[in-house]
Amino acid sequence: MFHNNCCRSRRDAPPVSGVTFDEWVAVNARVASGQPLDDSLAILGINETKWADVTQAYTQAMQDGGPTGPLISRYGEVFANPAVGRFAGAPQQPEFTPSFSSFEDFARFQARIAVASDLGEAPHRIIKDEGMSIYDYSQESLMWLNPEDMSLAYKRAGVLAQFTEEERARRQDDHAK
Numbered sequence: 001m002f003h004n005n006c007c008r009s010r011r012d013a014p015p016v017s018g019v020t021f022d023e024w025v026a027v028n029a030r031v032a033s034g035q036p037l038d039d040s041l042a043i044l045g046i047n048e049t050k051w052a053d054v055t056q057a058y059t060q061a062m063q064d065g066g067p068t069g070p071l072i073s074r075y076g077e078v079f080a081n082p083a084v085g086r087f088a089g090a091p092q093q094p095e096f097t098p099s100f101s102s103f104e105d106f107a108r109f110q111a112r113i114a115v116a117s118d119l120g121e122a123p124h125r126i127i128k129d130e131g132m133s134i135y136d137y138s139q140e141s142l143m144w145l146n147p148e149d150m151s152l153a154y155k156r157a158g159v160l161a162q163f164t165e166e167e168r169a170r171r172q173d174d175h176a177k
Contacts, residue, residue: 013071016057017050022084024058025075027051029082033094033135043086079135080142096139099132103156104163106144111163115171 013021027040041051065071078084083093100106109130113123127137147153
């Protein structure tokens, strides 16, 4: 749909069916937080067929830009704060209530996800079992893994590595039994 080089160096892509890249991401965040797709499509004034076209085009644009491309970064920024475009003043913005009271609690959960993923298990099931949506998990991750203090970031990385090794050992013990 887009010219091959359209999205390799830009933080946006041309609108598809009147929907901007940021609005597409905002819908994804709203759906990930549990809101019905139909509510977002009504705000955009499009149907599910057009939505499928929009999704296909922007998904391809992100793939064309590669895993470190600017669209991937922009996707993360908008997903974290989806009040953009026609959703800026929309009702029912995704809400987030933290699930973990400490970084250590989050790190143990993150370790479970990392080890399970390494073992071929679906991370979204662990997130759902915790009672979280994908949106909640993304917000929780942003809160705990994005400290502005670099010394705190290094400390947290060490704690996370320690808990991941402990979880890996626990899972190996469980499989041995």
